[in-house]
Amino acid sequence: MDIPSINNNLAQAKINIPGMFPHLDSLKSAPCVFTIHFGLKTLPTEPGILMIRGARQYGKSTWLEQMLYKTVQEFGASSAFYLNGEYLLSADRLEHEISVLLPFFSQKTVVRRLFIDEITAIPNWEVAIKRLADSGKLKEILIITTGSKATDLRRGIEKLPGRKGKLSRTSYLFTPISYKEFHRVCGKKLGNKALITYLISGGSPVACSELLIQGNIPEYVIELTRDWIEGEIFATGRSRISLCNILNTIFRWGGTPVGQAKVAREAGLANNTVALGYLEILNDLGCIIPAYPWDQHKKQLILRKPCKYHFTNLLTAVSYHTSMIRQAEDFLTLPKMTQRIWYEWLIAQELTRRSAICGEEILSPLAFWQNKEHEIDFIINSESFIEVKKGTSSPFEFAWFPHQFPKNKLTVINSSQFKNEFVEGVTIEDFLLSSE
DSSP, rough: OOHHHHHHOOOOOOOTTTTHHHHHHHHHHHHHHOOOOSSSSSSOOOOOEEEEEEETTTTHHHHHHHHHHHHHHHHHHEEEEEGGGOOOOHHHHHHHHHHGGGSSSSSSSSOEEEEEEEEGSTHHHHHHHHHHHHHHTTTTTTEEEEESOOOOOOTHHHHTTTTSSSSSSSSSOOOOOOOOHHHHHHHHHHHGGHHHHHHHTTTTTHHHHHHHHHHSHHHHHHHHHHHHHHHHHHTTTOOOOHHHHHHHHHHHHHHHOOOOHHHHHTTSSSSSHHHHHHHHHHHHHTSSEEEEEETTTTTEOOSSOOBBBSOHHHHHHHHHHHOOOHHHHHTTTOOHHHHHHHHHHHHHHHHHHHHHHHTTTTTOEEEEOOOOOOOEEEEEEETTTEOOOOSOOGGGGGGGHHHTTTTTTTEEESSSEEOOEEEEEHHHHHHHTTTO
């Protein structure tokens, strides 16, 4: 159904017409349905601007249709309208389409919402919103925008300074589904394969469903992921070959600090500035995140030293890894050390997910600590210390920890459970199940 027809139906509160909400129609026959939780439990009734960003194929459009349906169901005809940025080629066109819709909002309803899907497909979309906000036309409207670039969240102040209303929070990262939710829906059928299946799915609802039904990730899911990433790369004049070289370098050096100059050299790029450009795009898309060394005395990141690059969207890693991991059995053929790196990336993805839900700085760098003898994989807010091990560990391995960090406690994610006053061992499954 075209957008004018959708808006015409919304103006008359006709929300049960087949084809009007294609993603919701698909859910009715879906073999499994996941509940999405990314920190926004209910839409505010106040006016303002919400920016919701996240990877493609993770359910943003389905969520948007659900919220659009519920708005009209609760507040009546002409309380909500819809636009799609993929059909609007410029900021001027966006401004025009919004201006056309504004007079049709009901004056009787206490809530007026405009949903704009994939707004980041429009170059300089924020220009249109700024003009309309400055003219006072949006003072009674809540604008909900979704998009596939996290740039807007990392640089939100630059996008719409002082124009997002008085909402308590305006920026959200649309996170992967949690392992707890995945386990609720799929755990009984998958049994002991549940954890690895979740890992290779990256928490993507589409990949999760396919793995549950078919036991593998079909190529169309891989192609959709690649098309999304490469489309953003091509839009900046960069090449697929260089992208793949960068990703292969991260695969080779996963879990090990590496400087940008070395990344450039290993990837065959001209210099570290070129390498940085690719790394920033991947970070903006939420595919990877840097982890910097942490100074325990100053309690800050050491930005001048080499950093680790963690995948925070494991479906991206699966889509480009040369081993062509498509099912749980494929992952088990990887060398044990490589599996350990993937588990570390899974924890990085989970920590990023939890941070985003809590409303902390979006996609901010992670931190690790090391000296000549020891290393800790993750330092969270200078307080939580997490080490990831593949296989069984013992508290005696960490007898050094209370001497180095006498006021802190270490969580060791491994295959056994133990606990004393300074270190606790938990399984990776228990760690993932401890959060919604």
